[in-house]
Amino acid sequence: MATAAELNARIVEQGNVVRKLKADKAAAEDIQKEVLSLKELKDALAKITGAPSDAKGKKAAKFTLKTAKGTKDWHPSDMYLRQRIFRKITDIFELHGAVTIDTPVFELKEILSGKYGEDSKLIYDLQDQGGELCSLRYDLTVPFARFLAMNGSQYPNIKRYHIAKVYRRDQPAMSKGRMREFYQCDFDIAGVYDPMLPDAECLSLTCEILEALEIGDFTIKLNHRKILDGLFAVCGVPEDKIRTISSAVDKLDKLPWADVRKEMTEEKGLDGEVADRIGEYVKLKGGPELVDQLKQDARLTANKSAVEGLDDMALLYKYLDIYGCVNRISFDLSLARGLDYYTGVIYEAVTEASAPPAPVAPSPEAVPTPAQKKADVKGKKPALNADEDAELDESTVGVGSVAAGGRYDELVGMFSGEKGAAGKIPCVGISFGVERLFSLLLKKAQEQGDQAGRAKATEVYVMSLGDGLLEERMKVAKELWSAGIKAEFMYKAKPKLPKQFEVIDKERIPYAVQVSPGELAKGTIRVKPQVGKEQGAGNDVEMKREELVPWLLEKLGRK
Amino acid sequence: MATAAELNARIVEQGNVVRKLKADKAAAEDIQKEVLSLKELKDALAKITGAPSDAKGKKAAKFTLKTAKGTKDWHPSDMYLRQRIFRKITDIFELHGAVTIDTPVFELKEILSGKYGEDSKLIYDLQDQGGELCSLRYDLTVPFARFLAMNGSQYPNIKRYHIAKVYRRDQPAMSKGRMREFYQCDFDIAGVYDPMLPDAECLSLTCEILEALEIGDFTIKLNHRKILDGLFAVCGVPEDKIRTISSAVDKLDKLPWADVRKEMTEEKGLDGEVADRIGEYVKLKGGPELVDQLKQDARLTANKSAVEGLDDMALLYKYLDIYGCVNRISFDLSLARGLDYYTGVIYEAVTEASAPPAPVAPSPEAVPTPAQKKADVKGKKPALNADEDAELDESTVGVGSVAAGGRYDELVGMFSGEKGAAGKIPCVGISFGVERLFSLLLKKAQEQGDQAGRAKATEVYVMSLGDGLLEERMKVAKELWSAGIKAEFMYKAKPKLPKQFEVIDKERIPYAVQVSPGELAKGTIRVKPQVGKEQGAGNDVEMKREELVPWLLEKLGRK
Incomplete structure (x- = not known):
């Protein structure tokens, strides 16, 4: 039988359910059903405590027994699965010779400020209790860049992974599993090496990990920022519109071309012919033969940036062939990724299980999804954060990718405060959506029935x-x-x-x-x-x- | 060659060294030496940046590149050792069928408030940015009790471990390695079982872990709150002085008896004869034969609480014999542990390497050590926290114990808000001083030379x-x-x-x-x-x- 404390906790939860339904303007009968459940819980509590069931259900409890909004306890059976996932991932990181670091859960406020654009408002600050002003970390990328800026000469080359919780004061769409405390899992290779070798290893490692996790079939979409930049230039996109047009292209996995074209021309003022030329390119997908094909494209190869990107891709494909993972890769000119700071290859792994629903054109009245809203924000002012675009929001489950990343050669320089080669530490990395992978694997375990609910491995x-x-x-x-x-x-x-x-x-x-x-x-x-x-x-x-x-x-x- | 950013970081550190020496009124020549080093760093920075070396060393940096006070980065070689330690410990937890849970890094402020006595002032609050008021967790015990109060009927019996960081706004004596962010590692068995079985397993498991970690010889001091309470009663300590006298006894590992007696009589107003009777008991140490000896003590066995405690100890020794760890245990009547909430056995593991220096009588002018200050605070108002007494401050290295714990049958009831059996979940647990164990094992690795500095295990x-x-x-x-x-x-x-x-x-x-x-x-x-x-x-x-x-x-x- 439930204790008063447990009943109180359930009353709080059930109250949230009711409020959510009301806010969503759900059908009256649905609301009524949940209100009745709430009433039953309150009656049960009243029986135990002898107190009358009051409107707020608060009198009986000394305090509200719950976790803070957007956070949750991980129960033993969840932890058992989570640990097995983390262990599999870290085993493969370590096969590749990666080391790990740990940074504090809070940083000086000034380290984080100015790094996340409009999303800075989502940063948790610690209360000023005297002394330094601090904030909870928002991702693992900025702390890593700070670490490299402080210790770069000790680690001129470093292959590091970091699995840890990050914090965002999002208004959580809790019903969608969006959390304020969630895990990120980053692997990055920093330092100067011969071209495309670290990039190829990131992709090979991603395949090894997703195969080891047995999440089913997956594809890694691959593109190159320099090819995109060249492509936009030769199509006639004005220099100052390249970022915003790139961000529109990035929505092609969720929206049909007609909508994206409309955004480019009507919202962003792009010439219709330019948009159509882009449209011809971004529908292209393929393997290494697509690289060869584009190398024959006289218009594209007139652009220096595009040629550099295509040379990178040719070399990368050679290495991917050696690593035996070409069949997992789809060179996809519609992949743009939301963030400003990528400077080379970009990639994103999608699985059947995690693929978004087929694109639908939203009616003008439709409420935008969180992913769309996010994308809009990004369109206005891209934020400086590897994981913050809609494709890799670790906290949204059931839509989008399970891993994403790319090359970012300029980020560390921002922290070391130095221009030129001295402060520059080129990086390439991949971030695994471990919360999403957890949800996929939990669902799989529940469907198979044989492991779900197990919390330990007593023999x-x-x-x-x-x-x-x-x-x-x-x-x-x-x-x-x-x-x-x-x-x-x-x-x-x-x-x-x-x-x-x-x-x-x-x-x-x-x-x-x-x-x-x-x-x-x-x-x-x-x-x-x-x-x-x-x-x-x-x-x-x-x-x-x-x-x-x-x-x-x-x-x-x-x- | 160091970058400007690195030099800035070193300048900040070196500045702290100088300030510390000044604060400690160190010898002038020592201060001068460090000031010169600081000057050299500033000159080096000036060479790179072209800026004049200014008093604060701040002009050249865009912002101060450092971690927040009391926090640190864990570098790859430290992480390599830390992970091996955690893996060894968790392997043994899992041998014993333990599960693990994870709780959020922050809790509702009201969950933590009123749980830590005077130390509540050390709790980190999150800034009020609208919504709930939250605080960073101060230990893992209160979140576990909150978890049990919320989910007790799902887990009537649970053997769980939890290794995670906790946060305390201590004024850190940084030179002593005292941190504001540090790890705790707790193992607890909650639920109703036949007597002394979980208690014996906690002690056996502690031996197994300390042996597996190869930290050298160790002893687990063992006592029982009911014996102590009985002992104080038969010696004539008034009911209302039992806690404060118990807290004085707890200092016997750091102070000679004469000082503790003085504290009892002069500070705490205890009758000298009563103190002397206590003195006769608390000097007793031994094995199971001491239990038999005390059972012959007519004065003690007239007290019901003492008899219950002695019966527990006799049964416990029988079980410890089966588990083959009697030789590691020292029944020590001077062990009291600082916390109010223990209700049964209490224990504390000390190693040769971690043993405190021999007790010295402090002169009246002597500055109290942090441990002494802590003990004083505790003497006034014992706090509700398993790890907060000086013996198990995870953040103080080089003094005290490597693991400590005991039975606390009433704590969960405080959270479930219910009196009597319904809200009562008896618990017994052990907390490992993992930061201290890390320091001991790092020192050992450095002395042996063969592993220190290694960050990965590439084959x-x-x-x-x-x-x-x-x-x-x-x-x-x-x-x-x-x-x-x-x-x-x-x-x-x-x-x-x-x-x-x-x-x-x-x-x-x-x-x-x-x-x-x-x-x-x-x-x-x-x-x-x-x-x-x-x-x-x-x-x-x-x-x-x-x-x-x-x-x-x-x-x-x-x-």
């Missing part, structure tokens, strides 16, 4: 078949722990048999080690495999006491 | 013995990554041989795989073991190209 349950035998169970458990075998037993002097089996079933523990008075006297012990093909009444194995640990280690594949 | 460096052979190196690296072998190569088309060996030596990479034109033609490849007994000029192995991966896997023990 052996030490149970008694009679008379408690607590001390014997403790001895066995200690022996198993010493041998590195994950083991538990019931903290009862005389546990009941069904209760013990209940734990085994619930936790799906693969082996039950059974101690019984008869076998104890004989110096033997019994193992009952609980899960998998060995399961079944007739599969108990009786063995000498001293054979237990070696037997289990062999069964568990650790010999 | 193979793929190098070219001639003509670059970039593509061949990439192919080999990809093959190794696919086989789960940690591999790197130089991101250069034509790397120089000495440069490649430099990396191998610096990173202490155990195997160099060498490709050369001649062997490529023959279809062979060469491996040169770089570290360990196989090292040496004559130990190169030439093998068929396809034998490389199996050969390496066998050498790396992964067959």
Whole structure:
């Protein structure tokens, strides 16, 4: 039975549901249904506390028992999955020789200010309690750039990853899973190297990770800022419109060309013919043969920037071929990515599971989606943040990409405060949408049913078949722990048999080690495999006491 | 050569050194030395920037490039060690079937308020930017209690660990390594079980972890609040003085008995004879035989609380014997622990390396140490926080214990807002001083020299013995990554041989795989073991190209 505190927490939640429905102008009957549930909860609370069910439901609680808005607790079964995901990802980072750093959760306010454009209003500040003014980190890119600016001469070349929480005072569309505290997972290679080698490794590593996570089929869209810039120039886009037109192109994965063209011409004042020339290019997608094709395009190759980009792409494809991941890559001239600071290749991984719904033309009355709103903001003033465009908002689940990144050769220079080569540390990186990957993999686990809800990987349950035998169970458990075998037993002097089996079933523990008075006297012990093909009444194995640990280690594949 | 930004960072640091020396009234010549270093840094900066070296060193920098006061970056080699420590600890938590949870880095302000006594002033608040008032978490205990109060019926029994950063606006004695952001590592068993079983497991697990970390010899001091309460009662301490006298006893590891007696009688108004009776008891230390001895003590056994405590201890010792860790435990009647909320066993692990210096009587003029100041605050008003007493300040390095904890059966009830059994979730736990353990193990690694400074565990460096052979190196690296072998190569088309060996030596990479034109033609490849007994000029192995991966896997023990 729920406690008063739990009821209070549920009342708060249910109140939010009701308010949300009202705000969304939901059907009256839907609202009424949820109001009734709220009433029931309040009545249940009143029964426990003896207090009358009041309108706010507050009298009974000493304080509101909840987490702050936009944050949540991670429960054990979520953590179990999250840790397995992080472990798989970091194992691959480390295969590639990456190191990790950790930076403080808050930075001096002035380090963050001026880095995120209009989104600076979403930064959490710490209260001025005397001393320095600080803010919670908004992403991991700016702290990394700050770290490099401070320690660049110690790390002229660094391949680093960082998995950590970041903070944004977004008005969360909570029903969409948009959070104010969420994880980012960044991998970056900083330093001067021969061309395209780090870029190719970022892409190969992304394939390795997405394959290891078994998220299903995926494609990495690839483009190059210099090709885009050249393309816009030869199509006749005025220099000062290149960014805003690029940002319009970036919406082609969510909007049909007609809408994007309209934005270019009507909103942004681009000549219709120029837009049409762009339209011819940005519909192009393909593999290395597209690079060759564009290299034959006399108009494009008249532009120096485009030629540089195409040379990069040709070299990159050569390396991707060696890494065996060309088939995952789609050279896609419509990929633009929202951010100003990219200077070379850009890429974005999409999966079937994470792909956005087919583009629809919004009617004038339609409420823009958060992604659209975001894109609009970006269109006005692109922000300085790798993860802030709609494609890689870690906190929005079910739309967009699972990883994205690119080359940004100028960002660190902004922090080191120096112009020219001295302050310049070229970087290329990839950011994995770990919150989204978590949601995809949780859904998959729930559909498959076999892992969902599991919170740990206990291998052996030490149970008694009679008379408690607590001390014997403790001895066995200690022996198993010493041998590195994950083991538990019931903290009862005389546990009941069904209760013990209940734990085994619930936790799906693969082996039950059974101690019984008869076998104890004989110096033997019994193992009952609980899960998998060995399961079944007739599969108990009786063995000498001293054979237990070696037997289990062999069964568990650790010999 | 250092950049202007780096020089600025060093100038800020050096400025702090100088200010600290001045504040500490250090010898003039020591101050002068550091002032000169500061001057040199400023001159170096002036050379780069062309700006005159000004008093504050600020003009040249666009902003101060540093982390916030009391926080720091963790560099790659520190992270490498930190991750290995955390992995060893969590592996053992998981052996015991523990799950983990994660809570937000900030909580509603009202959740934290009123939980930490006078130390509430050290809580970081977030700025009121509209919406809820929030604070950064101060420890992991209160968020866990809040989690249990919200989700208790889902987790009536839970064995959980949590490793995460906490935040305290302490005036940091930075030179002592006292930080405002630091890690805590808590393991707790919550729920109703048969007596002393979870308590024994906490102690066994603590031994297992400290042994696995190889921190050298250690002792776990053990006592029981009910015994202490009984002891104070039979000695004649008035009910209302028990807490404050207990807090005086707790200083016996840092102060001689005479000083503690003085505090009891002069400061706290205890009768001298009562103090002397206490003195007879608190000098007792021993093993299970001390439990038997006290059970013969007619004065003590007249007290119900003492008898309950002694019965617990007898049962606990029986279980500790089964777990084979009695020899690590010292039943020590002088251990009191600072916190109000303990209700049963209390314990604290000390190592030779972490033991405090021998107690000295401070002269009246002596400046109190932070630990003493803390103890004084506690003496006045004990705070509601497992880790806040001087013995387990995670942020103070070089003094005190490496782990501490105890049983606290009433804390969760404070959050669930319910009296009696419904809101009561008994808990027992242990908190590891991971920052201190890190410092101890870093020092050890530096002394041994073999691991210090290493930031990753790359196993193979793929190098070219001639003509670059970039593509061949990439192919080999990809093959190794696919086989789960940690591999790197130089991101250069034509790397120089000495440069490649430099990396191998610096990173202490155990195997160099060498490709050369001649062997490529023959279809062979060469491996040169770089570290360990196989090292040496004559130990190169030439093998068929396809034998490389199996050969390496066998050498790396992964067959």
